[in-house]
Amino acid sequence: MNDWELLILSKQSNTQNLSIRYVPSAVEWSGSSPDQGLLGGIWPTMGAEPTTARAPRPFLRTPMACLGGEQHVKQWWSVDGPVAADFTDDGGILVSWMQAQDFLFATVSLPAQPLEEQSLRAYRALLRVLQARQCPHLLRVWNFVPRINAFDDGTERYQLFNTGRRNAFREAGYTLNDGAPAACALGTQSGGLCVAVLAGTRCAIAIENPRQVSSYHYPKQYGTDAPIFSRAAWLRQPSGEDLLFISGTASIVGHRTLHAGDTLAQVKESVNNIEAVLHNANQRAGALLWSLAGLKGRVDIRHAADYPMVSAHLLAQGMTQFCFLEADICRDDLLVEIEAEGQAFAWARDLDRWCVVQVALFT
Numbered sequence: 276m277n278d279w280e281l282l283i284l285s286k287q288s289n290t291q292n293l294s295i296r297y298v299p300s301a302v303e304w305s306g307s308s309p310d311q312g313l314l315g316g317i318w319p320t321m322g323a324e325p326t327t328a329r330a331p332r333p334f335l336r337t338p339m340a341c342l343g344g345e346q347h348v349k350q351w352w353s354v355d356g357p358v359a360a361d362f363t364d365d366g367g368i369l370v371s372w373m374q375a376q377d378f379l380f381a382t383v384s385l386p387a388q389p390l391e392e393q394s395l396r397a398y399r400a401l402l403r404v405l406q407a408r409q410c411p412h413l414l415r416v417w418n419f420v421p422r423i424n425a426f427d428d429g430t431e432r433y434q435l436f437n438t439g440r441r442n443a444f445r446e447a448g449y450t451l452n453d454g455a456p457a458a459c460a461l462g463t464q465s466g467g468l469c470v471a472v473l474a475g476t477r478c479a480i481a482i483e484n485p486r487q488v489s490s491y492h493y494p495k496q497y498g499t500d501a502p503i504f505s506r507a508a509w510l511r512q513p514s515g516e517d518l519l520f521i522s523g524t525a526s527i528v529g530h531r532t533l534h535a536g537d538t539l540a541q542v543k544e545s546v547n548n549i550e551a552v553l554h555n556a557n558q559r560a561g562a563l564l565w566s567l568a569g570l571k572g573r574v575d576i577r578h579a580a581d582y583p584m585v586s587a588h589l590l591a592q593g594m595t596q597f598c599f600l601e602a603d604i605c606r607d608d609l610l611v612e613i614e615a616e617g618q619a620f621a622w623a624r625d626l627d628r629w630c631v632v633q634v635a636l637f638t
C-alpha cells in the first residue's frame with residue numbers, strides 16, 4: 276500500500292468531525308447539508324430567558340453584555356451527522372444534552388444556593404450523563420459562577436466552586452491533574468451556577484504552557500483546592516481539521532497575576548501566553564497547525580470602559596475573529612481574559628504525507 280492509499284483510507288475512517296462556527300445573534304441554524312447537526316451553543320444575552328425550562332435545549336445563554344464583535348457572538352458546535360436531544364433529571368437537577376455519534380454537549384443550571392454544594396452537584400450530574408451516554412472524555416468546559424469574586428462566610432466563591440468541582444472529579448474517577456479538559460470560569464451578575472460541557476468518545480491531548488504553572492499545581496494561597504483544567508486541548512480529527520480548544524487565558528505568569536490595575540499590559544501578557552500555548556501545540560503536532568490570526572473566540576473584559584483599548588490592541592495583532600463580553604474573571608485582580616478555538620486546515624496536518632505523494636509522483 277502506498278502513502279496515497281493510506282491517506283485516502285485515513286479520510287474514510289468512521290469517526291465523526293466536530294466544527295465550531297461563530298455567527299451574529301440574528302442568524303438561526305440551518306445546516307449546510309441535511310446531515311449536519313447542531314450539537315450545542317453558548318452565547319450571551321441580556322434578555323431574561325429562563326435557562327431551566329424542562330424542554331431539552333442545550334444552548335446556554337449567559338447573562339452578559341456583548342461589548343463588540345457582534346458578528347461573532349453566537350458560538351455553535353456542529354457535527355457531520357444527526358443529533359438527538361434529551362434531558363436527564365438527576366434528583367431534581369436537570370441536565371439538558373444533545374448527542375451525536377462521537378460527541379455530546381450538555382448544560383446544567385442551578386438556582387442560587389450554597390455554592391460548594393451546587394458545584395459538586397452540577398458536576399456530579401454532568402459526569403453521570405457523560406458516563407451513561409458512553410461519551411466520557413471531557414474536551415471543553417464552560418463555568419459561569421454568579422458573583423465569582425464575592426466571599427461567602429470568609430471564602431471566595433471561586434474557591435468554593437473549585438472545591439465542589441474537585442470533589443466531583445475525584446468521586447467520578449476523573450483526572451485531578453494531567454489530561455484535564457480546557458475550560459473557562461467567568462463571573463455573572465445574575466442567575467445561578469451554569470456549567471456546559473463538550474465531551475467525546477475519544478479524548479483530546481492536553482497542552483500546557485511552559486510560562487505558567489499548571490492550574491492543578493497552583494499553590495494553596497489561591498485556595499485549598501486548585502482548579503483543574505489544561506491550558507489547551509487538541510482534538511485530532513479524521514478529516515485533518517483538528518480543533519484546539521484554548522482555555523481562558525489571562526495575565527498570569529508562573530502562578531502570579533502580573534500587571535494588576537493595567538488592562539493593556541494584561542492583554543499583552545495574555546497574548547504572550549496564547550502564543551506560548553500555540554507554540555507548544557504546534558510542536559506537539561509536528562506541524563504549523565495554529566496561528567494567532569487564525570483563532571476565533573471571546574474576550575472577557577471586567578470593565579466595559581476598557582473595551583476600545585482591548586479591541587484595538589487585538590485587532591493590531593491580527594486577532595480579528597473575536598467577540599467582546601463584559602464579565603468578571605476568577606481572580607479579582609484580573610481585568611481581561613481570552614478564550615479561543617483554532618481549527619486547522621486538513622492539508623496542514625497531512626503536509627508531510629502530501630510531500631511524500633509529490634515526491635513519489637515526480638521521481
Ligand code: 3EB
Pocket residue numbers: 418458459460490502503504522523524525527605606
Ligand atoms: C487562570 O489561568 C485564569 O477554573 O476552570 C482560566 C480558565 C481560569 C479556567 C477554571 C480558570 C479556569 O487561572 C482563570
